Amino acid sequence: MDLPVRTAEELIDPALEARWAARRSARQGEALQWILRAFVARGGPIPVEGIPGAVRDAVPALDADDLIRVHEGRVDLAYPFSAAPTPFAVRLADGRERYACCAIDALGVAPMLGEPVRVRSACHHCGAALEFPVAPDGPGPEAAGLMVWVGPRAEGARRMATSL
Known part of the structure; x- marks a missing residue:
């Protein structure tokens, strides 16, 4: 079986690259930084109810933008981290x-x-x-x-x- 070997440049999708540029910008926000630090410090999942108020208020937008995933009231993914x-x-x-x-x-x-x-x-x-x-x-x-x-x-x- 032959598998194609491509360079990163050959794999670039302009629409996806634009979404990723927005994601990179959003990663600088205080709310996502708090969640990422929590994953580093203790792993996950992180109960949404245990997240401080201002950060918790940003959780729905971060989830909608696919920067985190909320499942059953817990943040179980915060790219690059998975709780599972x-x-x-x-x-x-x-x-x-x-x-x-x-x-x-x-x-x-x-x-x-x-x-x-x-x-x-x-x-x-x-x-x-x-x-x-x-x-x-x-x-x-x-x-x-x-x-x-x-x-x-x-x-x-x-x-x-x-x-x-």
Whole structure:
């Protein structure tokens, strides 16, 4: 079976890139930063009722914009983090483990936190175990030769992580 190998530039969808630019801008907001810090500090899920007032008021908009996911009154996704176990485990510098929504999210934790992490997963093609360090400026040499698999988003899918 031949699998196409494409560069990041070849995969860019202008409409998706525009949405991501808006998402990157929204990530700077105080409410999302509070939620992300909570995921780093204690994992998740985070009960919405336990979120401070001003931050809690922003939760519906963050959910609608697909920056977080609220399920049964709890924030269970705050990209890049998932409260539920996923195939993408990230060990933080202090040894705590968090789960990322996807491989790209796992790679983004180190630059987001400004500290090295270790990513653990398995090859989706052959099942081989993968574990390697990621510094804020990118993966270590142990990741040489690895590729991230990017699947097409389902037509009409509102959320990025609907399959978690």
